Amino acid sequence: MxxxxxxxxxxxxxxxxxxxxxxxxxxxxxxxxxxxxxxxxxxxxxxxxxxxxxxxxxxxxxxxxxxxxxxxxxxxxxxxxxxxxxxxxxxxxxxxxxxxxxxxxxxxxxxxxxxxxxxxxxxxxxxxxxxxxxxxxxxxxxxxxxxxDTSQAGFLVGYASASYSKSGKVGTYGGAQIPPVTLYMDGFARGVEYHNEQKGTDVQVIGWDADAQTGQFTGNFSDINAAKVLSQGILEQGVDVIVPVGGPIYQGAAQAIRESASPVALVGVDTDMFLSDPEYSDIWFTSIARDMxxxxxxxxxxxxxxxxxxxxxxxTLENGGVLMSPFHDFESLVDPALQGELDDIEAGIIDGTITIETPSAP
Structure with missing residues (x-):
């Protein structure tokens, strides 16, 4: 595997x-x-x-x-x-x-x-x-x-999210604008960009501009309601994949998705959230994980x-410290060719032929 x-x-x-x-x-x-x-x-x-x-x-x-x-x-x-x-x-x-x-x-x-x-x-x-x-x-x-270096796993997830998106819009936001948070977001955004370059698509990232280093944040890692409100604003812009970066604030995003009339996939961070919080197993797309x-x-x-x-x-990806989690219930919904593409991208990140631009790199 x-x-x-x-x-x-x-x-x-x-x-x-x-x-x-x-x-x-x-x-x-x-x-x-x-x-x-x-x-x-x-x-x-x-x-x-x-x-x-x-x-x-x-x-x-x-x-x-x-x-x-x-x-x-x-x-x-x-x-x-x-x-x-x-x-x-x-x-x-x-x-x-x-x-x-x-x-x-x-x-x-x-x-x-x-x-x-x-x-x-x-x-x-x-x-x-x-x-x-x-x-x-x-x-x-x-x-x-x-x-x-969560930008590495985030890059894979960004590419996969762009491949999966039907609306052509994906979103992300953080708990606070600090390097460990924006590192995830940069990797995700750069992965989307790479998909656009390779596939000729124009998938947009809502909530974070990796070039300008500006975006949306709840301001802390504990206000679930603030995360829900912020998530609702992002969802209203038509995204069908969202990545909240900041521990428990994902719960606000999950609540917003539950109340949304549109199908939206949720991406976890830090661990395989499909396993960590199975309450939302039906909406976990994948996770940007690290072996903490x-x-x-x-x-x-x-x-x-x-x-x-x-x-x-x-x-890193090379030493197994970061990784992309399985698609779990979304496995049948992604392009059958996607896994092979992700394998090639992972190899490229490890050997240095694919670089990820981020000022937050450790």
């Missing part, structure tokens, strides 16, 4: 809940949680921890995948973990400080918006390892940036075994 279409393991919220050892909510707890986490750190010198962005660990996407990676690492190391959830940006710094105070040896910080708080904490605590997700700009010996749990787990385990490095990890 092509690497373009392997299945990702589902990461349902209920399954995760059963695996959690500690759960934080809003501001971090002031005392060590039950289970003697402090003594665990003292005895084994290994206590992996994680702090979410405002999307929360139940987003069925970005934060949930980070938590799964932390949980997998803790299980492999035979230790416990601590997780703490942020409700807003004002929680980031105090949540990280709380994890430092509880003796965490490795702290995973979820998302570009936590970069400033992560850098401040890392400089103040040089003996703690920090794993900065979706940002690799911090220059510190104890910070490892973990990023994924595996990557995060491996980096945590390396940290625990003395093999920590501040060299960035970059997930």
């Amino acid at each position: 092509s690497r373009t279409l392997p299945r990702l393991l589902a990461t349902g919220a209920l399954a995760l809940a059963g695996a959690l050892v500690f759960t934080g909510c809003a501001s971090a707890p002031s005392d060590a949680p039950s289970g003697d986490a402090g003594s665990t750190a003292a005895a084994g010198d290994v206590l992996p921890c994680i702090v979410s962005d405002e999307g929360g660990f139940d987003d069925q996407s970005f934060n949930q995948l980070g938590l799964e990676g932390t949980t997998l690492a803790a299980e492999a190391l035979g230790t416990e973990h601590i997780d703490v959830q942020s409700q807003s940006e004002s929680d980031y710094a105090p949540n990280i400080a709380s994890l430092v105070d509880q003796g965490c040896t490795t702290i995973v910080t979820m998302g570009y918006l936590l970069a400033a708080a992560t850098e401040e904490a890392a400089l103040a605590n040089p003996d703690v390892h920090f794993i900065m997700i979706d940002d690799n700009t911090i220059e510190a010996d104890n910070v490892k940036g973990v990023v994924w 749990p595996k990557s995060i787990s491996e980096v945590i385990q390396a940290s625990a075994t003395g093999d920590f490095s501040n060299e960035s990890y970059v997930g």
Whole structure:
């Protein structure tokens, strides 16, 4: 089977809940949680921890995948973990400080918006390892940036979406105009452009101009209603494929599609959303996915075994860090020749004969 279409393991919220050892909510707890986490750190010198962005660990996407990676690492190391959830940006710094105070040896910080708080904490605590997700700009010996070139998988999905579209219009929008978000959108838009060049079509991208780097955003990763309203505006312009980039905001798009009189296909991000949220299985076209749990787990385990490095990890099509999910229920609705074309495009991206123009490349 092509690497373009392997299945990702589902990461349902209920399954995760059963695996959690500690759960934080809003501001971090002031005392060590039950289970003697402090003594665990003292005895084994290994206590992996994680702090979410405002999307929360139940987003069925970005934060949930980070938590799964932390949980997998803790299980492999035979230790416990601590997780703490942020409700807003004002929680980031105090949540990280709380994890430092509880003796965490490795702290995973979820998302570009936590970069400033992560850098401040890392400089103040040089003996703690920090794993900065979706940002690799911090220059510190104890910070490892973990990023994924999602423009590569986004390019494949953009090409496939242009091939599938009957209206000649596809759409995308983001939670915030930051590089980890616009990277998805650039890849998607460039894939549509490539389809137009190769096939002589004129499929339009609504919601994002990759050349001007301007488009539509909800302003955060938690306002589902804002995402629904924004989605409705895009759908009214005639798109039949839409890509919301920003964790749980896809739920607003799904609600807008349900209420729309027109058939519209939904594209997920971060993981295979057909498996992660089967409630919308009939409208998931595909997903721009990345293997976050595996990557995060491996980096945590390396940290625990003395093999920590501040060299960035970059997930690509070549190393399997990013990929395009299967079409699932849409398999019979796409051009039979499409998969072969995607295989060729993937090979071209890997060998460099196809390049993707984006200022957000990691």
